[in-house]
Amino acid sequence: QVQLVESGGGVVRPGRSLRLSCTASGFTFSSYGMHWVRQVPGKGLEWVAVIWHDGSKKYYGDSVKGRFTISRDNSKNTLYLEMNSLRAEDTAVYYCARSGCSKTSCYTRHFDLWGRGTLVTVSS
């Protein structure tokens, strides 16, 4: 079954860290770019980060740059998001999503598979 399953969400205090995971199954994980997208409950979608299929390139949204780190382990079919210095405004459902890759970019493609998300709440 082709799917993505996120885990690792929870309640964390401001300034602390949290690591999210996204486990892929049913497809060749190492062939796809992978993204994190977040959504404040009841609000819109905000792209967070992308990692190339081979891990060679990573890009971040301005709101998380310098605080969050995206990584992947293709041997474990798993994507990660290490979140440091968390703020109240990071509270959201975090989705992982996959995109295809062109010859030069894993960025310029639509997101054809999404996980169900994991809720991160940053609160004192």
Next chain:
Amino acid sequence: DIVMTQSPDSLAVSLGERATINCKSSQSVLYSANNKNYLAWYQQKPGQPPKLLIYWASTRESGVPERFSGGGSGTDFTLTISSLQAEDVAVYYCQQYDTAPVTFGQGTRLEIK
């Protein structure tokens, strides 16, 4: 960043009638080298993740009903549902993936009149 603006913010349509959602980008998402518009549409139902409906502005994703269609080019795009069904109640988002960072429209909530 490319700003994606959807209209209307919410829409109520009778069952069986046509629903049209608009999406405007602050700059063109048409890549001239391959003549593709880097624009996708997603559907999100309550408690669910977004689901891809349309990509390259007008290509329907496998399994998506034919009543969903996408059109437009450059900076102006539309998502049309030709005959609204009850299961189409959702929030719809457009997304550009032409220029970093990927950006989404604010969403359009579609309801039954």
